[in-house]
Amino acid sequence: MKLEGQVAIVTGGARGNGLAIAKALASEGCRVALADICExxxxxPYRxxxxETLNRAVEEIRGMGGEALGIVCDVRxxxxxxxxxxxxxxxFGRIDILINNAGITSLVPVVDMDEATWDDTLDTHLKGTFLCCHYVVPHMIEAHYGKVVSISSVGGQRGFGMGAHYxxxxxxxxGFTKSLAMEVADHNINVNAVCPGTVWTDMMKGLAEHFGMEEDxxxxxxxxxxxxxxREITPEDVAEAVLWLCLPESRCVTGNMITVDSGWTAAAG
Incomplete structure (x- = not known):
């Protein structure tokens, strides 16, 4: 197992992409701490x-022979x-890997968006990524080793209507990923991002239900x-990209991104 003995924190780890990432890391021997807001x-506009969801995720990883810990955390x-x-x-005595995955979404035009919606979205995604790195990276610097992978999106490469905040x-x-990579390269720390396209997770299901849309x-x-x-993009597809960025094979990849979007950005031009 290529991550035997290592320890990872996965935010937004109770379900969806986060749980799939945690399971992928655990399959390579990594001990995982799943963090989620749990409220x-x-x-x-969705639950x-x-x-209980976080507890089930922990038990699922333990059931596959992995070591897991669930912690309630608001990354804001x-x-x-x-x-x-x-x-x-x-x-666990160490932190080798940080996966910044916690995220929320909504669809609101700028002219109708209230300040709280903007703040919650930016704080969860961007401030949360900063805070997790702020507190984890010093431990990686001390150990002279670390892997940081943050979940961006195809929405981080382009824009879409009613999604300015996201x-x-x-x-x-x-931008944060590229900058941090430059700051910590001398400490043997890789910093990268993964940009998924639309993944049919509970988040997307909840958004569809909010707008009264049938699944198809x-x-x-x-x-x-x-x-x-x-074919649909699955959480496991995203997890495989994240896992590779945490393995020794990605040692020369930093300040970069992997896009898992079924060709959406290529088609968009």
């Missing part, structure tokens, strides 16, 4: 993970993130522009 956010809050990092360090946050993650209708609309019409 709803008023500006988000977020509950504590510095004290909450610090407590997460302190608990993982105390429990796209701004995801663009920011890419929502998939057709949200996945429009994917070149492969006969």
């Amino acid at each position: 709803d956010i008023p500006t988000v 977020l993970s509950a504590k 809050s510095a004290p909450s993130v610090k407590a997460l990092v302190d608990e993982v360090k105390q429990r 796209c701004a946050a995801k663009h920011g993650i890419l 209708e929502a998939k057709e609309q949200f996945c429009e522009g994917h070149l492969f019409k006969d």
Whole structure:
């Protein structure tokens, strides 16, 4: 196992892409700490993970023979993130990998968007990425080793209507990734991002339900522009890209991104 003995933090780890990433890391021997907010956010038009969801995720990883820990954490809050990092360090003694995956979304035109919606979106994606790196990277510097992978999006490379807040946050993650990579390269730390296209997770299901869309209708609309019409992007597809960026084989890749979008950005020009 290529990650035997290592420890990873995965934010937004209770379900969807986060859980798939945690399982992929665990399959290579990595001990994983799954962090999730475990409560709803008023500006988000769908239900977020509950504590029971996080507990089930932990048990699922343990059931496959992995070692996992579930921690409630709001990545928008510095004290909450610090407590997460302190608990993982105390429990496992090290932190080798950080996956910044926590995310929310909504579809709101700029002229109708309230400040809270903007703040919650930017704080979850961009501030959360900053805070997690702020508290984790010093441990990586001390160990002279680390892998940081942040989940951006095709919305971090382009824009789309009613998604200015989401796209701004995801663009920011890419800029942050490139800058941090330059700061920590001398400490043997790789910093990269993964940009998924539309992945049919609970987040997307909740968004479709909010707009009263049937599943087939929502998939057709949200996945429009994917070149492969006969396959959906799955959380496992995203997880495989993240996993590779955490393996020794990616040692010369930093400040970069992998796009898992079924060709959407290529088709968009």
